[in-house]
Amino acid sequence: MSWFKYFSIFLLLVFLLPHETNASKSPPNIVFIVADDLGWNDVGFHGSREIPTPNIDALAYSGVILNNYYVQPICTPSRSAIMSGLNPIHTGLQHATIGAPRPYGLPLAVKVLPQYLKESGYITQAVGKWHLGFYQKEFTPTWRGFDSHYGYWSGRVDYYDHTAAEDGHMWGYDFRRDMNVARDAYGIYATDLFTTEALSIISVHNTSRPLFLYLAHLAVHSGNPYSPLQAPQDYVNKFLYIKDERRRKFAAMLTKLDDSVGAVVTALRERNMLDDSIIVFTTDNGGPAGGFNDNAASNWPLRGVKASMWEGGVRGSAFVWGPNFVSQPPGTVSDQLYAIEDWLPTLHYIAGGEAGQLPPLDGVNIWPSLSSGAPSPRQHLLHSIDPVFDGAAVRSGDWKLLFNPSGYETYWDRWFGPSGRNETAPETDLSLLIRKIRESPAGVAVLQKNPDALDNITRSRNAAMVNCTATPDEPSFVCRGANLSSACLFHIPSDPCEQNNVASENTDVLNVLLQLTSQYNSTAVPILNAPLDPIANPKYWNYNWNNWLDFPPPPGVNASQLRLEAQESMGLNENLFDVFRFTRKSSAVISAP
Numbered sequence: 179m180s181w182f183k184y185f186s187i188f189l190l191l192v193f194l195l196p197h198e199t200n201a202s203k204s205p206p207n208i209v210f211i212v213a214d215d216l217g218w219n220d221v222g223f224h225g226s227r228e229i230p231t232p233n234i235d236a237l238a239y240s241g242v243i244l245n246n247y248y249v250q251p252i253c254t255p256s257r258s259a260i261m262s263g264l265n266p267i268h269t270g271l272q273h274a275t276i277g278a279p280r281p282y283g284l285p286l287a288v289k290v291l292p293q294y295l296k297e298s299g300y301i302t303q304a305v306g307k308w309h310l311g312f313y314q315k316e317f318t319p320t321w322r323g324f325d326s327h328y329g330y331w332s333g334r335v336d337y338y339d340h341t342a343a344e345d346g347h348m349w350g351y352d353f354r355r356d357m358n359v360a361r362d363a364y365g366i367y368a369t370d371l372f373t374t375e376a377l378s379i380i381s382v383h384n385t386s387r388p389l390f391l392y393l394a395h396l397a398v399h400s401g402n403p404y405s406p407l408q409a410p411q412d413y414v415n416k417f418l419y420i421k422d423e424r425r426r427k428f429a430a431m432l433t434k435l436d437d438s439v440g441a442v443v444t445a446l447r448e449r450n451m452l453d454d455s456i457i458v459f460t461t462d463n464g465g466p467a468g469g470f471n472d473n474a475a476s477n478w479p480l481r482g483v484k485a486s487m488w489e490g491g492v493r494g495s496a497f498v499w500g501p502n503f504v505s506q507p508p509g510t511v512s513d514q515l516y517a518i519e520d521w522l523p524t525l526h527y528i529a530g531g532e533a534g535q536l537p538p539l540d541g542v543n544i545w546p547s548l549s550s551g552a553p554s555p556r557q558h559l560l561h562s563i564d565p566v567f568d569g570a571a572v573r574s575g576d577w578k579l580l581f582n583p584s585g586y587e588t589y590w591d592r593w594f595g596p597s598g599r600n601e602t603a604p605e606t607d608l609s610l611l612i613r614k615i616r617e618s619p620a621g622v623a624v625l626q627k628n629p630d631a632l633d634n635i636t637r638s639r640n641a642a643m644v645n646c647t648a649t650p651d652e653p654s655f656v657c658r659g660a661n662l663s664s665a666c667l668f669h670i671p672s673d674p675c676e677q678n679n680v681a682s683e684n685t686d687v688l689n690v691l692l693q694l695t696s697q698y699n700s701t702a703v704p705i706l707n708a709p710l711d712p713i714a715n716p717k718y719w720n721y722n723w724n725n726w727l728d729f730p731p732p733p734g735v736n737a738s739q740l741r742l743e744a745q746e747s748m749g750l751n752e753n754l755f756d757v758f759r760f761t762r763k764s765s766a767v768i769s770a771p
Contacts, residue, residue: 204388205298205300205388205530208389208525209389210260210392210521211459212260212394213459213462214395214399215253215398215465215466216465216495217466218476218477218480218489218495218644219465219476219479219596220398220432221235222234222611223235225599225640225644226596226598227598227599227611228598228601229433232436233439236618238497239509239634239635239639241508241510242497242510243497245642246512247493247516248492248493248561249461249462249463250518251486251492251562252274252462253463254276254309256462258310259518259519260522261288262291262522263291263539263540263541264519265540265698267699267701268540273566273705276333278312279714280709281313281727282708290323291525294535299388300390301383301384301390302390303389304319304326304327304329304392305379305392306329306394307394308329308394309331318357318725327354328375329354330353334396335368336402338366339351343404344710348715350721351716351722368395372395373442376391377442380446380451385451388529389451390529398428400466407424410434413433414426414427417430422596428474440619452627456500456504458498460494462494463491464488464489464493465483466483477489477594478595478596479597479645479675480676481677483594485586485590486583487562487571488580488591501627504548506549508634512548519540520542523539524542524544542556543555558574563695570699572691572698577670578668579691581662581666582658582664592653616632646675667681709744709748711726711727713741718732718735
């Protein structure tokens with residue numbers, strides 16, 4: 179063969195190989211939907227028939243279902259990972275959520291997702307929950323790259339009056355349009371408010387520029403403790419076949435969320451934006467099952483709940499939809515390993531950004547894997563390292579190390595139902611549910627584009643279901659102790675429900691993961707958690723939660739005395755005001771390893 183033929187073959191191979199270049203010449207609209215506290219088993223596409231989710235399922239079954247995708251155990255760490263591309267151990271947000279009266283947030287030194295997308299020409303709109311700090315205006319959404327924000331700054335609000343109760347004695351209104359208090363939202367169901375706002379954004383969007391819509395719902399998080407589960411009564415009445423009252427209300431809340439997804443898809447179609455859109459749907463953490471956080475989610479058959487590092491706390495329900503940008507067949511169930519911090523580099527790439535524009539991150543660009551089925555570039559991930567309760571969980575390939583899975587009692591180390599797979603009510607018949615999927619607003623939009631897109635629902639459903647042997651009522655081990663000799667090792671593909679600790683039979687693997695955990699821990703920054711500031715109390719600010727450190731204390735409020743009393747009641751040795759000052763100046767963040 180002549181040198182010219184060899185050279186021609188070489189050029190052909192180079193052309194065929196995937197390149198780290200812009201995903202498309204015309205960046206797509208990106209609609210990023212975050213469901214709050216949605217459990218693994220709360221969506222139909224994971225096999226439950228108890229609560230229909232036809233719009234969510236229609237997109238999942240015509241997109242790519244992420245079946246080996248991991249989130250953080252709780253809200254703030256997950257949202258910080260989405261926005262930063264960093265694991266929370268590298269932003270100081272690895273322990274607990276940011277309480278409304280606590281003066282800290284995602285460090286300002288961290289450039290966040292909407293800032294990158296604006297550089298790529300996107301209009302960036304945020305709707306719903308923030309939960310990344312608001313004690314100064316610089317920490318709020320419109321100061322961090324979003325063109326607008328409509329929603330709340332704290333971790334949860336009442337679905338109707340939009341107040342947030344915190345720390346047992348603070349209570350105030352938390353609803354904003356940009357920096358302004360949005361009093362006109364009072365009394366309107368939160369999911370409806372966020373849906374209406376999303377539809378308004380789509381209806382007036384200038385289609386000469388791509389849209390990034392970050393739609394972070396309150397649903398299905400519980401509201402204030404005195405009325406945690408709220409939904410319109412006509413929605414609750416749809417689920418009289420569900421005997422558990424909490425689960426019935428949860429079903430109504432979830433149905434409202436599902437309706438929202440369908441309405442957004444319809445709005446995109448009516449504006450001729452759907453063909454140019456990629457939709458990402460993800461939960462922020464596992465579900466609060468069995469009454470945890472006054473809620474009624476289900477992670478069955480996965481073990482554990484929200485706020486734990488068991489699979490039920492960190493294995494997330496998610497999919498990607500965008501048939502004009504994804505070449506994998508509709509309804510593909512991907513078992514590739516992905517993490518929530520991967521979204522920033524992935525969306526940056528989709529938007530036309532170059533990898534060299536990003537700082538060192540923990541997240542990796544998974545778009546070639548999502549779009550074409552290429553192997554995921556991710557081989558390892560850190561679930562979490564919490565220095566307060568000495569907990570850690572690390573994944574490497576098929577193996578998971580787990581030690582002290584949560585700061586809660588061992589009761590929450592169990593398996594919580596319902597399974598939703600053995601329902602007998604007529605409303606839960608599988609053929610009826612499939613028809614509802616096809617007839618849902620999202621299903622209609624999908625089928626209008628591709629009449630064959632929902633032909634393989636049963637096959638995709640079966641592939642996405644996690645199946646385990648019967649789960650015991652009481653666990654025989656809990657992976658807890660004073661030292662790492664109590665660490666557990668699981669082979670997740672063969673034991674996704676974490677029923678078999680195989681550490682003693684696989685000491686070589688265990689030692690590798692212990693070393694990996696140590697490497698991650700050596701790069702961690704100290705936690706930023708700050709004690710509550712009594713001056714944040716909404717009673718001093720017309721009963722509104724606000725960016726209180728931007729203002730002098732209200733007349734008649736002795737801030738120094740209040741902080742001293744708070745310091746004494748919490749048993750703190752350092753001066754509380756010095757803690758606040760340090761927190762205000764703290765913006766350090768280290769590079770990912």
